[in-house]
Amino acid sequence: MAAVNNLKGAMRKASMNRYPSNATGEDNEGDRNGSANANERSALLGHIHSIGRTSSGTPFYKHNNPVVRYPSQVIHTTWEVLKTNYVNVLLVFVPVGILSGLLNWSPVLQFVLNFIAIIPLASLLAFATEELAVPLGQTLGGLLNATFGNAVELIVSIIALRNGEIRIVQASMLGSILSNILLVLGCCFVAGGIRYREQSFNSTVASTMSSLMSVATASLIIPATLYAVMDGGKDDQDSKISILSHGTSIILLFIYVAYLYFQLKSHADLFEDSEAQEGEQAGPELLGPWAAGAALVVVTLLVAICAEYLVDSIDAIVEKAHISKTFIGLILIPIVGNAAEHVTAVIVAWKNKMDLAIGVAIGSSLQIAIFVTPFLVILGWIIGQPMTLHFETFETVAFFLASLVVILLIQDGKSNYLEGLLCLGMYFIIALAFYVLPDDASNLNIKLPFGN
Numbered sequence: 147m148a149a150v151n152n153l154k155g156a157m158r159k160a161s162m163n164r165y166p167s168n169a170t171g172e173d174n175e176g177d178r179n180g181s182a183n184a185n186e187r188s189a190l191l192g193h194i195h196s197i198g199r200t201s202s203g204t205p206f207y208k209h210n211n212p213v214v215r216y217p218s219q220v221i222h223t224t225w226e227v228l229k230t231n232y233v234n235v236l237l238v239f240v241p242v243g244i245l246s247g248l249l250n251w252s253p254v255l256q257f258v259l260n261f262i263a264i265i266p267l268a269s270l271l272a273f274a275t276e277e278l279a280v281p282l283g284q285t286l287g288g289l290l291n292a293t294f295g296n297a298v299e300l301i302v303s304i305i306a307l308r309n310g311e312i313r314i315v316q317a318s319m320l321g322s323i324l325s326n327i328l329l330v331l332g333c334c335f336v337a338g339g340i341r342y343r344e345q346s347f348n349s350t351v352a353s354t355m356s357s358l359m360s361v362a363t364a365s366l367i368i369p370a371t372l373y374a375v376m377d378g379g380k381d382d383q384d385s386k387i388s389i390l391s392h393g394t395s396i397i398l399l400f401i402y403v404a405y406l407y408f409q410l411k412s413h414a415d416l417f418e419d420s421e422a423q424e425g426e427q428a429g430p431e432l433l434g435p436w437a438a439g440a441a442l443v444v445v446t447l448l449v450a451i452c453a454e455y456l457v458d459s460i461d462a463i464v465e466k467a468h469i470s471k472t473f474i475g476l477i478l479i480p481i482v483g484n485a486a487e488h489v490t491a492v493i494v495a496w497k498n499k500m501d502l503a504i505g506v507a508i509g510s511s512l513q514i515a516i517f518v519t520p521f522l523v524i525l526g527w528i529i530g531q532p533m534t535l536h537f538e539t540f541e542t543v544a545f546f547l548a549s550l551v552v553i554l555l556i557q558d559g560k561s562n563y564l565e566g567l568l569c570l571g572m573y574f575i576i577a578l579a580f581y582v583l584p585d586d587a588s589n590l591n592i593k594l595p596f597g598n
Contacts, residue, residue: 339563
């Protein structure tokens with residue numbers, strides 16, 4: 147028995163020497179498995195980390211060989227740009243939307259796919275514009291931002307104008323203005339008002355923007371009023387309204403250029419707070435001027451292609467969904483074009499940067515009212531399309547009331563969540579009114595060059 151016990155003791159000792167035990171004398175098999183798993187994870191992470199790097203650890207986009215470096219730089223920069231905004235995951239809809247148009251899928255499907263595809267493209271367009279504006283300096287950068295800030299609406303409207311879709315053009319212009327001064331501004335006031343009891347912003351800048359908005363409102367009220375009081379045949383009325391619209395558009399474009407000079411040069415000190423907040427909001431520059439310019443061209447072309455299929459499918463949407471073209475242009479298209487601005491404005495308002503939020507919301511509306519709309523009127527004059535500043539009476543009244551509400555709310559330089567709810571309530575009332583308004587209520591009947 148003693149020999150057996152000695153034999154068991156020797157075997158146990160040998161086993162303990164081979165596999166060291168813990169302080170309690172228990173076997174360390176779990177520790178060995180944990181160490182093995184940790185080593186495997188470290189090896190896996192090291193393997194993943196080594197992807198895109200040379201054996202010495204140098205990233206391929208910094209490789210000495212230009213054949214390796216340049217393609218790697220493109221891939222690396224593209225990935226960094228895509229990571230800047232979560233909405234970029236929707237870029238998968240871009241090739242699908244274009245494919246739906248090439249293969250003549252259902253018009254409803256074409257509209258939905260290209261509608262979604264334009265949302266991330268609008269975000270990338272805004273990003274590329276901001277990146278290109280950095281090396282150009284304040285003046286040229288501001289002009290570039292003003293030109294491309296509403297590029298999606300401009301591209302969609304140019305395509306619709308070329309196709310004779312005057313109702314879509316006018317509704318999208320008005321919709322973009324209402325979307326910014328009511329929906330975006332309302333969301334900013336609510337978001338900031340939830341976190342802060344009251345927020346302040348530069349009342350002088352707000353007053354200047356209010357004055358410009360009043361002029362833009364008058365530029366639509368005057369043609370509508372003149373059309374209502376004029377006697378004579380319709381052709382004579384249209385001719386006089388065209389003359390008034392062309393002259394007014396030229397004046398508005400001149401005012402817009404003067405406003406840019408006022409903002410960026412002569413009275414730039416008034417906008418210092420907004421510019422400082424914008425500088426805090428901006429991240430590090432990812433693209434150089436050439437890369438940003440190339441990205442701007444590529445994204446603009448993709449927006450134009452998706453917008454082409456979007457506009458071409460509108461007639462079928464109107465027929466099948468029984469909604470008016472005015473509602474599509476007034477509500478749906480502005481949501482696509484302003485999606486990136488909506489998110490940006492709400493985020494900066496939540497961070498109590500109200501000067502920047504006001505600049506994004508009201509500034510974008512001013513770009514549409516005194517730059518994009520007059521530009522489209524002049525473009526229609528050049529290409530022979532009857533685009534004027536004579537909007538329908540109901541549209542003009544809605545614009546006047548919305549502008550009046552916003553002017554009254556921002557003139558004191560303070561905001562709270564209740565004022566935001568007032569803006570949102572006004573927007574949804576107008577949206578509901580245009581939803582029930584049929585297209586045949588319009589006096590403007592234009593023969594479209596395509597569709598039935």
